[in-house]
Amino acid sequence: MFNKLLIIGCGLIGSSVLRAVSNRKLSKKIFVYEKSKKNISKIKKLKISCSILTSLKKNISNIDFVIICTPMSEYAKIIPKLNLYLSTKSIITDVGSTKINVLNLINKKLRKKLNWISSHPIAGSEVSGPEYGNKNLFLNKWCILIKSGNTKLKQLVILKRFWKKLGSQVIVMNPTNHDKIFSVTSHLPHLIAYNLIKTAKDSEKIQKNNLIKYSAGGLRDFSRIAASNEIMWRDIFFSNKKNIVNAINLFIKNLNLFKKNIERKDNKQLVKILINSKKVRKQIIQLKQDIDRPDFGR
Amino acid sequence: MFNKLLIIGCGLIGSSVLRAVSNRKLSKKIFVYEKSKKNISKIKKLKISCSILTSLKKNISNIDFVIICTPMSEYAKIIPKLNLYLSTKSIITDVGSTKINVLNLINKKLRKKLNWISSHPIAGSEVSGPEYGNKNLFLNKWCILIKSGNTKLKQLVILKRFWKKLGSQVIVMNPTNHDKIFSVTSHLPHLIAYNLIKTAKDSEKIQKNNLIKYSAGGLRDFSRIAASNEIMWRDIFFSNKKNIVNAINLFIKNLNLFKKNIERKDNKQLVKILINSKKVRKQIIQLKQDIDRPDFGR
Numbered sequence: 001m002f003n004k005l006l007i008i009g010c011g012l013i014g015s016s017v018l019r020a021v022s023n024r025k026l027s028k029k030i031f032v033y034e035k036s037k038k039n040i041s042k043i044k045k046l047k048i049s050c051s052i053l054t055s056l057k058k059n060i061s062n063i064d065f066v067i068i069c070t071p072m073s074e075y076a077k078i079i080p081k082l083n084l085y086l087s088t089k090s091i092i093t094d095v096g097s098t099k100i101n102v103l104n105l106i107n108k109k110l111r112k113k114l115n116w117i118s119s120h121p122i123a124g125s126e127v128s129g130p131e132y133g134n135k136n137l138f139l140n141k142w143c144i145l146i147k148s149g150n151t152k153l154k155q156l157v158i159l160k161r162f163w164k165k166l167g168s169q170v171i172v173m174n175p176t177n178h179d180k181i182f183s184v185t186s187h188l189p190h191l192i193a194y195n196l197i198k199t200a201k202d203s204e205k206i207q208k209n210n211l212i213k214y215s216a217g218g219l220r221d222f223s224r225i226a227a228s229n230e231i232m233w234r235d236i237f238f239s240n241k242k243n244i245v246n247a248i249n250l251f252i253k254n255l256n257l258f259k260k261n262i263e264r265k266d267n268k269q270l271v272k273i274l275i276n277s278k279k280v281r282k283q284i285i286q287l288k289q290d291i292d293r294p295d296f297g298r
Numbered sequence: 299m300f301n302k303l304l305i306i307g308c309g310l311i312g313s314s315v316l317r318a319v320s321n322r323k324l325s326k327k328i329f330v331y332e333k334s335k336k337n338i339s340k341i342k343k344l345k346i347s348c349s350i351l352t353s354l355k356k357n358i359s360n361i362d363f364v365i366i367c368t369p370m371s372e373y374a375k376i377i378p379k380l381n382l383y384l385s386t387k388s389i390i391t392d393v394g395s396t397k398i399n400v401l402n403l404i405n406k407k408l409r410k411k412l413n414w415i416s417s418h419p420i421a422g423s424e425v426s427g428p429e430y431g432n433k434n435l436f437l438n439k440w441c442i443l444i445k446s447g448n449t450k451l452k453q454l455v456i457l458k459r460f461w462k463k464l465g466s467q468v469i470v471m472n473p474t475n476h477d478k479i480f481s482v483t484s485h486l487p488h489l490i491a492y493n494l495i496k497t498a499k500d501s502e503k504i505q506k507n508n509l510i511k512y513s514a515g516g517l518r519d520f521s522r523i524a525a526s527n528e529i530m531w532r533d534i535f536f537s538n539k540k541n542i543v544n545a546i547n548l549f550i551k552n553l554n555l556f557k558k559n560i561e562r563k564d565n566k567q568l569v570k571i572l573i574n575s576k577k578v579r580k581q582i583i584q585l586k587q588d589i590d591r592p593d594f595g596r
Binding site for chain 2: 142180181182185187188189190196199201202206214224231234238241252255262265270280287
């Protein structure tokens with residue numbers, strides 16, 4: 001599919017791209033640029049045929065596909081190098097979790113003739129690092145591609161084909177809708193998980209009870225996603241501020257109503273909310289976003 | 299261990315007790331009282347040797363161990379029957395998730411000479427019904443026993459032995475601490491899950507986006523426990539009102555602080571919270587409340 005493909009940033013997602021591209025033979029040569037020496041030595045252990053670059057200079061001039069898998073806060077440092085050395089024939093993409101900020105950055109900083117179409121594969125885990133990558137991480141997962149005024153159709157088609165070859169279900173969206181949708185389905189759940197864990201820890205102090213040891217009753221389910229990478233998530237929270245604040249406000253409004261229903265012992269209202277949740281759960285399973293196997297604890 | 303054991307209410311938990319007791323041969327005879335005809339026919343299909351009772355009358359006079367596994371709102375209807383027919387030699391327990399309310403009910407309504415020591419096995423699932431029961435549901439799980447002024451030591455020892463034979467780690471607590479601890483580790487996470495799902499559904503309407511279909515990015519993790527039984531959870535929310543309201547208030551306070559950190563782009567404060575969460579996750583794994591296997595979606 002490509003002659004020379006470059007992965008910039010090779011943690012969980014980058015190394016999953018590396019494995020998937022290598023396994024599916026999607027590029028004659030694969031290049032990896034990674035700053036962390038620890039990660040480089042982990043990547044070498046994978047025994048995947050690729051060239052590890054220690055700088056982004058003339059060595060990238062004839063790359064035809066660049067995929068940026070660093071935290072989003074690194075993009076501003078990478079763009080000047082792409083501007084200097086990359087060919088206008090290349091396609092650039094990234095895998096960042098918010099999109100309006102990326103588009104603004106591209107519009108401001110990227111050389112006009114370079115082609116960047118943003119991607120967001122809805123895949124990942126609470127663990128970080130190349131050792132956890134998986135060649136099937138993107139299999140049967142959504143991948144959102146962002147169309148903007150500058151997007152060239154021909155290159156969008158190539159990018160679509162790339163993600164489809166990794167097994168993803170590709171969908172094209174505008175950045176505004178993307179950032180609104182994922183503020184609710186991803187960013188809000190993660191920040192709730194972080195805050196629930198904080199509340200449990202605060203309660204230990206207030207109650208003087210060792211309560212974390214009884215996490216199996218519900219808390220443990222949230223603690224998993226509250227272990228996700230802090231730099232990645234800080235970047236997400238800061239870059240989708242407006243939508244996330246709206247989502248928090250709506251959630252707090254619902255929590256306060258729920259609290260009133262408990263205080264008033266409003267049986268009808270409370271049970272209605274609980275039954276409706278169950279229906280959404282069924283919908284999530286029908287939409288193949290989760291499986292229908294009961295969980296009795298691990 | 300017992301001659302005649304009676305399970306009142308045979309859904310997920312009751313049928314797990316039934317399977318566990320039968321499998322481990324803990325009683326010469328097992329009796330089951332269950333109101334729902336649908337559940338009775340499911341229990342019969344399990345082919346476990348037990349007698350199904352259609353009423354609680356003289357037939358229960360020489361039962362030596364009674365375990366009540368109905369939603370807590372049923373207890374008030376069951377107690378008058380125990381008062382009339384049960385022997386003062388019997389031990390009664392229940393598996394309800396809140397304890398001060400149960401103790402108040404016992405003190406008010408139960409005949410003084412009857413012996414009820416409350417239990418709370420920290421085990422369950424989002425599914426309901428006897429078909430989902432499991433003989434090892436209680437294996438390696440906490441079981442909290444509630445000691446109060448009336449608790450007879452000899453009977454507490456027997457109850458402890460019972461749960462240990464089912465594989466549980468038994469711990470004795472007072473009802474006040476119990477209700478405080480589980481308001482944070484169990485009740486708060488469940489009500490947050492319900493409200494997150496409601497917020498997602500509300501957002502679909504506000505945004506006019508089909509966002510539930512992108513649940514894999516975080517929302518799905520919460521939807522599982524938001525599918526739990528609505529009658530059981532309504533009873534819990536109403537009966538532990540004060541502690542739950544305190545937990546909600548503390549959580550909202552944390553959420554508002556987090557929101558401010560996002561709005562101010564307070565890197566230091568935000569990253570601190572995210573890193574601390576990861577530490578609690580490690581603690582939860584060390585305490586064997588979850589396993590350390592990364593989750594990449596199901």
